[in-house]
Amino acid sequence: MNRTIKNTDYRFLPVLLGTDANCYGMARAFHEAYGITSLALGKFPLLETRKSRIVEVHTRPDFDQTEAFLASLDEVASLYKGFYDQLLLIACGDRYTELICENKARLEGRFVIPYIDQALKLQLENKADFYQMCEAHGLPYPATVIVSEETQDQIDLPFDFPVALKASNSIAWLEIDFPGKKKAFKVESRAELEDLVHKAYAAGYRDKLIIQDFIPGGDDAMYVLNSYSNAQGKVQMMCLGHCLLEDHTPAGVGNYNAIIQEANQDLYQTYQAFLEAIGFIGFSNFDLKYDARDGQYKVFEINIRQGRSSYFATASGCNLASWLVRDRVDNIQLETPHYHDNPHLWLHVPVDFFLGEAAESHLPQARRLINQGRVSNTLLYDQDLGLYRRLMINRFYHGQRKRMQV
Structure with a gap:
């Protein structure tokens, strides 16, 4: 990587983590507001940011692993910290927010990090814990039943079908695969629900699953x-x-x-x-x-x-x-x-x-x-x-x- 981004506004450089539509939307926001080019780091070059004049993309296949992530950001800091007053670190995906929060102490001082600490992040991104917080603060949420690997054969629902089924831990969900896997399911029957729950745990998912009253509407x-x-x-x-x-x-x-x-x-x-x-x-x-x-x-x-x-x-x-x-x-x-x-x-x-x-x-x-x-x-x-x-x-x-x- 070479220092090739030379914006005339030296106050800050956006460092975007990801190469998808989220990344492009943020790069476009910076360009619209300040006329500047952003730097993007990610695992692979994606279509949304390809051949762009407003964001420069650098990729490495292991960028979502801690050592490679930190090494890449060390390189960015060494190249650009003296040229721009501040480097604004902006995650465009869940894995990158996780890496920022886990390594906040290591990154602070060289990057501006507008993110919460790891403890609060874990509470908010784990849906089971998040719904407890909603309960405490009076935020309405769908009627919910939480299932674990140990209780997968003891599901008792206080609401009727159809129901919604999704993972409490969305990052862990990405790491497994089974036939018919989706980000979330609308489930029409108990037999279908039990089949999906068993498939998820058989595929290696270890966190909680969330079953919710399906709210009608398109x-x-x-x-x-x-x-x-x-x-x-x-x-x-x-x-x-x-x-x-x-x-x-x-x-x-x-x-x-x-x-x-x-x-x-x-x-x-x-x-x-x-x-x-x-x-x-x-x-x-x-x-x-x-x-x-x-x-x-x-x-x-x-x-x-x-x-x-x-x-x-x-x-x-x-x-x-x-x-x-x-x-x-x-x-x-x-x-x-x-x-x-x-x-x-x-x-x-x-x-x-x-x-x-x-x-x-x-x-x-x-x-x-x-x-x-x-x-x-x-x-x-x-x-x-x-x-x-x-x-x-x-x-x-x-x-x-x-x-x-x-």
Whole structure:
């Protein structure tokens, strides 16, 4: 690796961990706000950041292993620390947040690390512990039964089928495989549930499994809440998105493909209170679902980073990169958080595919936003679309259309 990024703004360099759409969304946010190029480190070169002029990518296959991770960051620090005043370390995947939190003491002093400590991270990212915290702080969540390897043959459900099934430990889940494996399941019967639970543990999963009351509703019952908390644990920004279309492919279940930004003061205030009560720092990302049976927004999980779809916030005028820079570079703090409210349509699928798949009730608003030019796609950035990249991205979306229709 050579020092080839020579931005004219010497105050900071974004160091992004990952090479996917999440990484590209953050690189685009930095470029839009400051006109700078970001550095990205990851395991493999992925299409989303390939042939880009706004992010320089360096990869090594073992980058998700501790020794290689630290060695790569040592190299980055030695190359760039004297050239830029601050190096902003930003994870774009769960494994990288884990590595940052585990090695925070080793990295501090050379990098700005807007992340919580390991102990709080473990509580929040383990869904069983997270739901205990929700209970303590009054956050609604779906009725839940927790299963372990030892209790897998003693499942007693206080709610009816269908149910949702997912791993409490999402990182450990990635490390196993079995026929029909998905990120999450909608399970229609006890026989199907028992079969999946047994397959998971037989494949080597050792943590808890979460069985939940399945909240009725389509893709448009889902919501995503993004937030940024400053170094003192005070929320600076909250931005809510209303999902209109999800990814239903086995590997992509739970990812969003269409979001309209909208505001909800009650949710903003509720989750601000939660984040400040637990002393959260940095970006957070909550997945929620509206339960029409009782009128509550019920939380599924928190990510201690921005999510793949979080560019929807930047697209709607709430630039994620600027909140980090305001806090850690410019030392600007708000006494009262910015509760974002500026409707904008974000897509990760072609416009015509979205219009053909989304619920009819939301199409009038979506069409108005499209006609007003208030529609964005993370990867379609006019300032970063050379001929090769334009062809590559268009081919990607054509292929994605086929995948979604299977």
